[in-house]
Amino acid sequence: MTAVVPGRAGSDPGATRGAPPQKDGQDAAGRRGILHRIFGAQPHGLLFSAPYIAFVLVVFAYPVVFAVWMSFQDYFFAAPGAEVDRPFVGFDNYVTALTDPEVWRSFGNVGIFLIINVPLTVILSILLATALDRVTKARTFFRVSYYVPYVTASVAVVAVWLFLFARGGLVNNVLGPLAPDPSWLVNSALAMPTIAFFVTWKGLGFYILLYLAALQNVPRELYESVSMDGGGRLRQFFAVTVPSVRPATLLVVLLATITGANLFTEPYLLTGGGGPNGASTSPVLLMYQRGIEQQNPDVAAAIGVVLIVFVLAIAALQRKLVGGEER
Template sequence: MSLPLISRRPGAAGTTGAAPAPAPAAGGARRGTRSLGALFVSPYALFLLVVFAVPLGYTVWMSFHRFYFTAPGTDVDAPWVGLGNYRDVFTDPVVLRSFLNIGVFLVLNIPLTVVLSLVLASALNSRLPMRSFFRAAYYLPYVTASVALVAVWGYLFGTDGLLNQTLGGLAPDPSWLVNSTLAMPVVAVFVTWKNLGFFVMLYLAALQSVPRELYEAVSVDGAGRVRTFLTVTVPGVRHATTLVTVLAIIKGCNLFTEPYLLTGGGGPDHASASPVLILYQKGIEQAHPDFAAALGVVLVLFVVTLSLIARRFTEKKEG
């Protein structure tokens, strides 16, 4: 006796084959990953909010009021003054001189930082004898206390310092750190030398991502070291150059320790004063925190503007 045929089509009535299980939803997995990422990021986000966002907001509020430092528990009115503090900032000749000083500093510091750190990183990335020693030697000044380094540079560039004794009659008069023309350039060279190791490290990390095939290709074409550096290395670390430039701008605009210690508080006659140094003198030493708050807000906007301009000029649109 013949048996009736049973349909084997998936999903047909009476079939004995089980339908395939539905694939898990990808959206749920992505939501879970995002939730886990938000959980890990939240402590740092809270840290940024407490340490940076809240003080910045309070600074902006202070800049629009007549504010005074008072003893704990003392209630003193802080009347609204609008743009009065900003008007005082933009009409203060010392503040304007400090921004001019920073301009001189950045014109010297940024090209020196970018060129020297990239050249040194390229050299240290090659097969160089005692390469580890040189890498540590260039990084050592960055992790050394600024006070100790300033003492050494004060000895070198002082009126009776080693450099003037070496130059003899060719030494500038007045000397380097008390010369209104040379004080800021000396500070710029000092800061460049001190921070060079940090930027060399950034470029060394970026050089690891440049494909070796590019170097081999230009070598086959007969390119020399200079041409290889300009056509392969420089474009290959373009994003690192943007980072180095922006960080150099931020560090330069926040200059404080070096002019405070190296030139005796921004001398001579405010020739090496920086906005942060003026902010400290006005807000802490002269008890004008509202003026200092307005100067701080102006400085933040100044740094953001310069950073955006630097990014525009160092980053090129990709194909």
């Protein structure tokens, strides 16, 4: 007689019948693990973000893909519904764009703009946000005052700056003999720096709000610790505030860079379309001139693709320098 050992495989016919459910359970757990890696711990969050994802795909992703396609075609505008031949031309549009001196000058102009605008935006935003964070009286008034230019229509604000910086404007009247000649916005050397100061002033309120939000998460105990060690306001600022808001600084730098690279309204309105003699022409303004005014949308698309690569390269460099590597 053979002894039956409990729990040993093959000793109980019912044990083999229990194996398939265990395998099914492992398969189900594996599927859940895959879904977890794809959709995250809270997959229903995709439902709430779906409208924004659709917005990004329709407003940003599709135009970028279409612009890339246009840049490789002999593309031109045609009547709606008309079937026209738009042959593939390879890199011809890129050659045309990159051999155009005006394209290189427009990128140089926006480079000057970014060199002035981005550091100035970061410095003024963090200083003013720190000051506003310490204000106890009329805090709402000061915060709204800095935010008003950001939400004001550009056309209205541009009219004020044209009044201030015109040849006979208020700024030149105050400076008297020190006023530049030619005046600010018709001076090849001063047109783009003047636009950079204008954009910095107009957008400052938005970046101040970003820094104010970041400052709310800085523990007050850190300031007290530095104060007990004999550190004053200046040391508290550089030892506590600046390191604590580093993620906000990276965000401000990236947003200011992207906004500056897409500069269009300000030079178009302030200098009459990139004047004087192209000194304030930006790549986006040049895209408008080439694509809409001169009916060369394929070359304009090539300029746009080059601009995207330019912005991505600068953003990657800024992330490395400002954001640093996560340890």
